[in-house]
Structures are given as C-alpha cells and as structure tokens.
Amino acid sequence: MLKIFKIVKREFLTKVFTRGFIISTILGPVLMIAIILAPAYFITLGSDKPVRIGILDYTATFGEPLRTTFQDTLNTGERKFQFSDIDIRDYTMQTVNYLSLVETGEFKGIVVIPENVYESDSVLFMAKTVSDLELVQRLRNGISSIVRQQRLKLENLDPVKIGQLTRGISIYTIKVYEGTETARGFGEEYLTAMIFLVILYMTILIYGSSIMRSVIEEKSSRIIEILLSSCNSFQLMMGKLLGVGAVGLVQYVIWVTMGMGVFVIVTNTMPAIAESITFSTTALLFFVIFFIIGFFTFSTLYAAVGAMCSDMQDAQSVSIPVTLLIVLPFLISFMVIRDPASEISQILSLLPFFTPLIMFLRVLLIHPPGIEIFLSILINLLTIVGIIWITAKIYRVGILMYGKRATLPEILRWIKYR
C-alpha cells in the first residue's frame, strides 16, 4: 500500500508542476466557453457589413414593401439590407455583367420576382453562396409576408385586422422540481449542460490518453523492469491511475472553486445574470463524481492499450475502440439532451461507459430519482473493478513485451496466465 502511495506521489508531482497543467487549468474552461460561444459571436460579427441585394422585379411592386419589411440597422446606424432595383431591359441586355456583380460580391445575391408570383408561389434567389441559411430564411419570410398582404388586399381584406386575429401565442418554460417552480429558458439550460458535458468529455479523453502515453513512455524507456524489482505490476498500474486521477481531481476542484467564485461575484454584482445560471452545487458535485467514474473506466482501458503496444503509432490505432466508447456516448448525448426523460435515455444512463456523460446530463436537466443515480454509480463501480481486474492481467505481461504489438489471441492467453 505504501509503495502505491510512492508511485502516486511521483505521478502526481511530475504532472502537476508542469506548464501544461497550469495552462490547461486556467485556459480549459475559458476555451470551452469560447468554443461554444464563438459561432454565435461570428454570426453577430458578420452583421457589421451591409448586405446588398439586387431586385429584379417583374411585377414592379415589391421595391417599397421590401425596404419597409427589412429595417435592420447595423451598429453604425446604416441599414443592413440595401436593395438596388435592377432595370429589366438592362438585365436582359447585360445578364453577364449582373451575374459577375454577384460573383465579385458586389451583390450578395439577386432576387428575381416573377410576374406570376401570386400564382406560382415562388421567387428566385441567385447568389454566389446559397448556404447562408439565415439570409435565405429572412428573404423567404419577408417576401412571403409581402405576398400574403398583397393577396389579402386583392381580396379586399384588411391585412392589419387579419394580422390581429391570427396572431400567435408565446410559450414560457417553467421547470418543476421538488415542488418549486423555476422560470427558465430552454436555451440557457441547454448551453450550461453543453459546457459541462464538453468539459467532462474532453477531460476524460485527455486524461485517459495521457495514461496510455505514460505507460508507453515507461515501456520504451525500459524503466518498467527496474520498477518491478521494488513493486509489483498491480501497484505500478494502480499508482499510475490514482496519481493521474488525483491530478485530474485537483484540476476539477480548481475549476469548481473558480466556478463558485464567479457565481458568488456575479450574484452580488449582477443578480439579473445570476438568475440565468442554471447549475447548482449538487450539479458540481456530480460533475466531479462522474469525472471520477469516467476517468477510472476509460483510463484503465487506455492503460491496457498502452501495455499491449510498444509505440505511440500502434497505440493510436489500438485505442480507437476505446476512444469510440467515449465518443459514442458524447454523440448520443445530443439526442438525450432533447428528451432526457425518455426510456432510452434512462436505460443508456445506467449502462457502463455511457453513465458518466448521459447520467450527468440527466442529473443536470431532469433530476432523476436518487435510486437511479445510485444504481448507475453502483453498476459503474462494479464495471471499474472488473476492468481493473482484467487490465491488471494484461498489464502484468504486456509491460514486459517489447517490439511487437500483441494479437488478440495472445492477449486472451495473457489473461489466462497464472
């Protein structure tokens, strides 16, 4: 036991006092939030430039309504959408010129409104890139509403009156939990869950593969056998797992403390924003618990992979199945996030390898019953014991095998060795 502690101490000290650890501890969450918020930021960034759109209007009635419908302004006060009417005769004569305006970016695109627009129900949008879904959507909605109003006028109905009569309703979401109601937007909750989930996923992946790398380093530096003269392979493996796990735990504790600090500061200075923060201290506790479970599940598997291989290249291909076992739950979590209460989500959250991400997500979103959480933790602890038992056998033989990659039958034999 004492020897495990010595190995833990070495693993811990050599990993904690590194530039990599300090940087990732500080930058990790910042980067994570940035990754999630960056797309939104770039969308707003794009709106700083005016969008010029050519209008080829065969009905000659859309010019004015379009300008009144699209009234967005930029930060500079300028209008965002700038429509230029294109002369039909001019266009027919010099089509190529106009198309080249689109290609050079002078026009973001040209909207062609056919004469029979009220019957054909379609307009044409020519642009260099047609993947700007937001723009296409805006144009469709805008032109649709103009067409709709025009049709109403043609039927002698009052668009304003119709508008009032057919107005929709808004929906407010309220989360019911333990008899209290919390008004909360789906978006906020989703965002928080995503941030936590990505951090959990990334750290399990990073720490797991760092175990693999460190086993291979020990193998290729040929230090293993010297170490085995003073301890046994099980002590060596557990020492490594616990040591690196402790490093991860320290990082988590720092992050959680940082998070709490920010929470306290925000609550005191900007209570309005604090209301939109959707995590609780219990959530943070489970954040740590599920990291520990995920860490031991996957890093033990990665340790086995490291023991089977002699160099990083080999290890990278052998570790693919293990990596998939982490990636798959992560991908599935996007499904679970939409319906965390469904039966399939419930089953997945109890499955080994899936629990750390899926159960954590459910804890964040719907507060599943305590017995379910307890059961999932129990199942996973048993799984971890099993994985450690098998890995210890692979590890014992594998760490002394140099040169070639072990084949599956060989590994099965190793497990059976005395």
Added chain:
Amino acid sequence: MDYLDVERITKSFDSFMAVNQASFKVPEGTIYGLLGPNGAGKTTTMRMIMNIIIPDSGKIIFFGESFNESHKNRIGYLPEERGLYSKMKLLPHLQFFGELHGLTASASKKIATEWLERFDLIEWSDKKVQDLSKGMQQKVQFIGIILHQPDLLIIDEPFSGLDPINTKFLKDILLEFKAQGKAIVLSTHLMDQAEKLCEGICLINKGEVIIAEDLASIKKKYGRNSVRLEYQGDAGFIHKIPGVKELDNYGNYMEIRLQEQADTDQILKAVANSRLKISKFEVAESSLNDIFIDLVGR
C-alpha cells in the same frame, strides 16, 4: 547461509521451453555468475527470481524463506532492459527509487547524495536524466538499485556498454559488496569476466542448466591442460607433436589443447627445437570458455 536458493524452476511460453528445472544456490558473501549464450534463458531465470514472471513449477527461497513482497526491499535488481524517466531530475529520481525500496524520503535523499558524490555525478543532481550521457545513465541506474543497501544483488549484464574505467569502478564496488557479506548474482555472456569475478557458476544453454557448481571444482572436473603460445613463423608442424589434441590458431597466437596425461615438457622441447620465434610459452588450465564450448558442444 544461502541468500538465494533456486529449486527446479521451470517456465515455458506456450510450446517454447524457456527454462527447464533450473537449480542453484547463492551463499552470502559470494559473486555468482549465470552464464550462457544469448537466448539461453538467463533473463527469464532472473525475472522468475524477481517474481516478475511466475514459474510454472519449482521454488525460490530468499534468505531461507519463500518469497514475499517484503523481500524486494532486501534485493536490488538491475535488468538487462533498463532505463530511467528521462524528464526527471537526477536526485529526485534516485530518491524515488530509494523510497520505492522502502526508504524514507529523507534517508533516500541522503544516501543518494552520498552515492552521487562517490560516482562523481554530484554536480548533475539538478539536471534532467535526458541531459546525461549514456554511461552516466548506467551509473545512475546502478545507484538506483543499491540505495536501500540490499543484501542480494541481481544484475543482468552489469558491464555491457561500460567503458574500461567504469567497468573497473563497478567491479571494485561489487567486490566491496562481496566483502560486506552481500550476495551478488550476475549474468553475462563474457566468460573471462565471470572467470575472474565469480565463486560459483551456473552454465545455462537452451533453457537447461548444464552445470551449477563453484568455479574451482568445475575447473578440476572439466578443465584440461592447455598451452598458450605466442610466436612468429610457420607453426604448421605443431599438430603433429604427440599429445596435442586440438589447436586454436590465430596466426601469432595459439591455444594448444592437450590430451589427458600429455607431457607439456615434450611440447616445449618440440617447439624450442623448431624454427619458430617464441615470445611466450604458457601452460594453462583450460578457460571457462573452453569448458563451456566443450560442454555445450558435446
């Protein structure tokens, strides 16, 4: 007392018999050589002694007791495949080795410093292992396994890759340990080295122990007289001299193996009367190397 007693250990890997029924004893205060060509089973035997590989059958007794984990604190093992954590600094690295063998952090540091001084590495204490030359790293590896003052040292190929100065240095330390009553088991394929250092010898070939006895009795039993000759000229006639069994001719040097009961004086006379220019004539027991080749070749 026998510090190590290996009794009929056997290990096979699938169909390959790595070590078959190997037995030998290593008393305290001796240096014991495990000899054999590459692939003979020396490393597997050492790994079994260290409980790194579990024997299929047989027993290993340390200090009169069967193996338990605490024995590892009384044994120092330097395997053939050895290395260090290249990113660690020298002193903390050695300290780690010492602690792993049961020393306290402070004791380990103190002893490591003493040995670093003795090995002339003290000014490197703060450097990373990767900054050291290969020879220095070998010295560090050796220090790593003697910090805890083990009673039994097991070293696989101790002198491989060492320059002559360090070979002598290491040899002196091993002799010093022997004088302190420690037992040392070393494996080597260099027969002459073993011949000079070891009291006891275990010859292994293809997993089989061919002989395991003390050197003196091996020589008495298997050694035959031979003559070593340094000369210039045409030595073609020598194999015709009565009593000569075999020749190992190098051109300016030859080893003449004699038949049993052959008279070395006859040989000397024959050589002296020839037109050879003799610079050295020596009657010698056959070397361990000869004995080994004899035994393995049989």
